[in-house]
Amino acid sequence: MNEIRTRFAPSPTGYLHVGGLRTALYNFLFARKNNGKFILRIEDTDRSRYVEGAVENLIQTLKWCDLFYDEGPDVDGPYGPYIQSQRLEIYREHVEKLVQKGYAYYCFCSPERLAALREEQLKLKVPQIKYDKHCLKLSPQEVQKKLESGEKYVIRLNIPENQTVKFYDIIRGEIEFDTNFIDDQVLLKSDGYPTYHLANVVDDHLMKITHVIRGEEWLSSTPKHILLYEYFGWEKPQFAHLPLLLNPDRSKLSKRQGDVAVEEYRAKGYLKEALINFVALLGWNAGDDREFYYLNELIEKFSLEGVNKSGAVFDLNKLLWLNGEHIRKKSVEDLLPLLKDEIKKSKYASQNFSDEYLKLVISAMQERIDFVHEIITKSYYFFERPISYEEKAIQKNWKQETPEHLNLLVDALEKLDNPSKEDYEKALNSVAEKLQISKGKIIHPLRLALSGTSAGPGIFDLLYTLGKEESIIRIKNAIQNITYKEPKTS
Ligand code: GLU
Numbered sequence: 001m002n003e004i005r006t007r008f009a010p011s012p013t014g015y016l017h018v019g020g021l022r023t024a025l026y027n028f029l030f031a032r033k034n035n036g037k038f039i040l041r042i043e044d045t046d047r048s049r050y051v052e053g054a055v056e057n058l059i060q061t062l063k064w065c066d067l068f069y070d071e072g073p074d075v076d077g078p079y080g081p082y083i084q085s086q087r088l089e090i091y092r093e094h095v096e097k098l099v100q101k102g103y104a105y106y107c108f109c110s111p112e113r114l115a116a117l118r119e120e121q122l123k124l125k126v127p128q129i130k131y132d133k134h135c136l137k138l139s140p141q142e143v144q145k146k147l148e149s150g151e152k153y154v155i156r157l158n159i160p161e162n163q164t165v166k167f168y169d170i171i172r173g174e175i176e177f178d179t180n181f182i183d184d185q186v187l188l189k190s191d192g193y194p195t196y197h198l199a200n201v202v203d204d205h206l207m208k209i210t211h212v213i214r215g216e217e218w219l220s221s222t223p224k225h226i227l228l229y230e231y232f233g234w235e236k237p238q239f240a241h242l243p244l245l246l247n248p249d250r251s252k253l254s255k256r257q258g259d260v261a262v263e264e265y266r267a268k269g270y271l272k273e274a275l276i277n278f279v280a281l282l283g284w285n286a287g288d289d290r291e292f293y294y295l296n297e298l299i300e301k302f303s304l305e306g307v308n309k310s311g312a313v314f315d316l317n318k319l320l321w322l323n324g325e326h327i328r329k330k331s332v333e334d335l336l337p338l339l340k341d342e343i344k345k346s347k348y349a350s351q352n353f354s355d356e357y358l359k360l361v362i363s364a365m366q367e368r369i370d371f372v373h374e375i376i377t378k379s380y381y382f383f384e385r386p387i388s389y390e391e392k393a394i395q396k397n398w399k400q401e402t403p404e405h406l407n408l409l410v411d412a413l414e415k416l417d418n419p420s421k422e423d424y425e426k427a428l429n430s431v432a433e434k435l436q437i438s439k440g441k442i443i444h445p446l447r448l449a450l451s452g453t454s455a456g457p458g459i460f461d462l463l464y465t466l467g468k469e470e471s472i473i474r475i476k477n478a479i480q481n482i483t484y485k486e487p488k489t490s
Pocket of ligand 1 (some may be wrong): 009011043196200213214215218351
């Protein structure tokens with residue numbers, strides 16, 4: 001059997017759409033699963049949509065997601081170049097072959113004539129607005145004359161009338177299109193650039209693509225591609241059209257309803273593991289209800305048979321949940337560089353925290369966050385001393401006798417030498433015992449003193465992470481700064 005070769009063929013629009021990421025991912029998974037090759041091809045033949053830096057951004061985003069390709073603009077390979085704007089000669093050569101065989105023809109119609117034609121067809125309410133093959137009637141001599149006189153032209157595909165184009169889609173089964181509903185597609189534009197259809201088919205053939213896996217929005221283009229393969233006399237690849245991505249209200253996923261750019265999710269602090277996991281489930285499942293996957297597990301489980309036909313709802317809550325899950329499953333070592341990146345972006349950027357300290361902070365917070373940056377926002381007190389104390393918690397937990405209790409605790413802490421978590425626990429227990437009070441009477445105000453808040457990691461994690469010296473300073477500060485409030489009597 002031939003080697004399986006898939007491709008991701010984005011048009012560089014400036015950002016990678018989450019739908020594009022899914023297409024890239026499924027192509028990648030299918031190739032990897034079958035020991036095939038995954039190719040990146042840049043489809044940049046629409047010059048009006050050219051965006052500076054878009055290709056670099058796209059490549060960077062794919063690599064950030066760990067979707068490495070075997071052939072592409074910056075890795076090269078036997079069938080390059082992998083950027084369509086560098087292959088213009090190839091398309092011209094090929095389209096000319098079609099013209100010679102009568103499968104394509106020169107069209108010199110002016111934009112005005114085309115607009116009038118459209119207008120007229122609209123008025124007549126024809127079932128399909130189409131070019132009327134006017135220029136197909138030109139004799140070869142007439143065509144030659146017009147070309148020599150420099151008239152502007154396009155080259156169109158000569159779609160036959162009254163035929164049915166059939167093909168098999170791996171996800172959707174047999175599909176048929178009536179050629180009477182297909183326009184004589186422009187293949188080569190007046191600026192000399194090919195249209196998507198020509199370049200896409202020529203490249204898929206020359207790059208030996210065996211499986212074309214792409215979004216459902218390309219399904220209506222496929223009959224034109226099938227005809228092109230037939231006219232060129234080439235073997236067709238297999239097709240698989242992925243289901244649409246939908247908003248929760250089942251409308252088509254659009255920029256208006258939220259973020260669609262992978263880069264934006266990355267900037268918001270989503271992990272690549274969570275994004276990939278989430279995107280994999282947009283239209284695919286392994287036949288069970290498992291939801292948590294790593295990329296290598298996806299490679300193992302993925303199949304095109306597991307892809308659904310019906311639209312896949314983009315559920316942000318699920319992405320959020322997966323992000324938290326992936327964070328919780330990561331090792332402290334793996335989270336360390338991510339936390340450091342977040343610190344660099346924060347107001348604590350100029351401070352120096354040791355790796356040892358940051359690892360303790362991560363251990364204390366890992367179970368309590370959905371984003372790495374929440375380590376900073378939810379527990380800023382690990383990065384600076386409390387700047388205020390929660391008013392409600394003072395009312396509730398700071399009693400008249402609290403300073404005395406905490407002073408005793410300070411005494412006990414001072415006696416400790418390089419304490420472990422258990423040592424802190426023992427010290428606190430002994431103070432509670434001596435005072436004949438419940439531990440809670442010390443723990444709540446202690447937490448307030450250490451962190452300024454009433455929630456957070458376990459109290460011994462907090463003490464252990466901050467360390468003895470810092471804990472003592474904070475307790476003393478709190479005793480000085482918090483004033484006892486008489487309980488409100490009504
Ligand atoms: N260039 C098309 C896009 O932007 C590729 C579609 C296809 O995969 O054939 O998605």
